[in-house]
Amino acid sequence: MKSYKVSIWKISVNRSARKPTYLVRWAVDGSPFHEVHKTKALADRFRAKLLRAADKGEPFGTVTGLPDSLRSGQAGLSFLELALKYLDHRWADASAKQRDSMTDSLATAVPALVKAMRGRPAPGTLRKALRSYLLAPPRGERERPDDIAAAVAWIEKASLPVAELLETSQVHALVDAVFRKLDGKPAASQTYRRRRAVVFNCLGYAVELGMLPSNPLSKVRRKRQSGHRPVQEVDRRVVVNPRQARELLAAVTYVGGWDRASGRRLRAFYGCLYYAAMRPGEVLGLRRSDCTLPGKGWGRIELAETRPTAGKAWTDSGEAHDRRGLKQRAAGEVRLVPIPPPLVRLLREHLDEFGTAKDGRLFASERGNVVAASSYSRVWKQARELALLPSQVSSVLAARPYDLRHAGVSQWLNSGVPAPEVAARAGHSVDVLLKIYAKCIDGQEAEMNERIMKGLGEDDRSEE
Missing domain, CATH: 1.10.443.10 (Intergrase catalytic core)
Structure with a gap:
């Protein structure tokens, strides 16, 4: 989420450390933020950037505390860009089944973390654009129909920064998207577990890159729905x-x-x-x-x-x-x-x-x-x-x-x-x-019953 309610305070000095450090403090919509710098010049420069962004009327993120102009490097990557980097990282060593699973899972997850923008494509079109044209390498080699090209352009602009997942509500929205099919109905339990595992590994890669302090999916669990418990046993029928x-x-x-x-x-x-x-x-x-x-x-x-x-x-x-x-x-x-x-x-x-x-x-x-x-x-x-x-x-x-x-x-x-x-x-x-x-495993019930009766000191024939 974004807010224009920004307060930026004077630089304070922390003299308790061996070498003094300089603290830039500000607040976005009442939530405090700070950043530590080793020299006063660096702190002044960063504070000046915050003031300049506020003077220009830029909205500040309520999760990161930063305006869009300061979202640079790894911290500024969108969820879509993370998905692309993760697939490039895994693709060569993944089996064909794993590639299929990764693109399916990420094509489901990426649309869950987007801005509220006009012209959102239909769910099926957006999923096809991601799964068949945008995520899987090599990219850009296939000719894109007009509706697919429009969907690609929309998701590239709408995808929110990965840092938004520091907000719990965004993580819940992500988990809910992975849990559901295109028609909104719950997906099969195996499908949900497979998709969640892919997204979890993708966000784990974001932690490795320094984009997130920890994996946000570790803190969110979906309550099992009745009728959707994982079934691993073979149905004897x-x-x-x-x-x-x-x-x-x-x-x-x-x-x-x-x-x-x-x-x-x-x-x-x-x-x-x-x-x-x-x-x-x-x-x-x-x-x-x-x-x-x-x-x-x-x-x-x-x-x-x-x-x-x-x-x-x-x-x-x-x-x-x-x-x-x-x-x-x-x-x-x-x-x-x-x-x-x-x-x-x-x-x-x-x-x-x-x-x-x-x-x-x-x-x-x-x-x-x-x-x-x-x-x-x-x-x-x-x-x-x-x-x-x-x-x-x-x-x-x-x-x-x-x-x-x-x-x-x-x-x-x-x-x-x-x-x-x-x-x-x-x-x-x-x-x-x-x-x-x-x-x-069948055919052993009578034998097991007989063993139990012997253990009880009883004889089945006594009841005949």
Whole structure:
């Protein structure tokens, strides 16, 4: 906020220190400010600048205590300029998914800290201008439509200095913007946490640059809304049993176009999700050289690369799929996954019919490209309609291909495989594994009940 109510006092001398210092004191709208200088000449010069700004009728900030003419250097950077500096700082080392997340979060946050200016663009236009034209480098290379150019010009003028976040009301406005979607409704809890983390790191960078004394988000917490608590556990309703999984994999070969080739091409892909509990991006990056496929018995997969869907705007290569190492693992680290005979057979049959892409990948589109998420999701939808009962089709049972991974991990746990071994095969830590799949460990209720009764010195049969 700004105010024209400014009082500037005479310079005072602090003689308590070893060397005297000179204090310039002033007030803006009743709030006191001061600045210490080592010499009287420096203090006189700064006080003269304050007097000159007041004589010119400049408004003074109620947070910083300074007029616009004295907002220079890092302290004068706007929130938009901070966002641009932060993205330039992080871009080269960030994955495509992280780049997507950072631009999404900052495109949501930047419009929350702006002046009240005429001509504010519509929320959707302003967000598109930030996310697609202004924030992501390289900037200025794409031709901007008139509405986008106008939105960019507006936000560049309207963005307030980062120092405004020293005012708690501005921080609350920022948190509220991150919490909501464009239509004003609350965003999903995971979306809010992801956006808040990005903005928190951005403001942490401002602290490193000396723009803020501390991170203002550390002092503000949003009260959890009922119905919007973070949900990390897998919903056991999405988990198919082994029979249902086999029927779904069989149904895939009957869908996918007039010749059903696209369905058959993806059967082993879905098999990797279920039998090896792989992530879709890991399956898309799987190569023939990663697989040991004997004629009989168990095989093995050595996972080293993942190809997550990210979008052309966020990858260095300009491809829709990023190329990264394994999730939450050091560069070059490999995960070994033993695979059962049913998956070995599926992979051998897939290689016999479709071979590999030019770079050795097992799963590719008809043109040899990385299979798009929209393609394997479309085939999966058709397979569910064929393999499941009508009531199940309308339910959340195996609603996404990723749910096959949940089913695979749940099947291992329910078969009695120790949690550390399951975690190693699935690429989780043990604590995360048990937290996520706690509700999917089934079939032990009767055994646990019997143990409790024995501990009580009772016999279940006595009540029969």
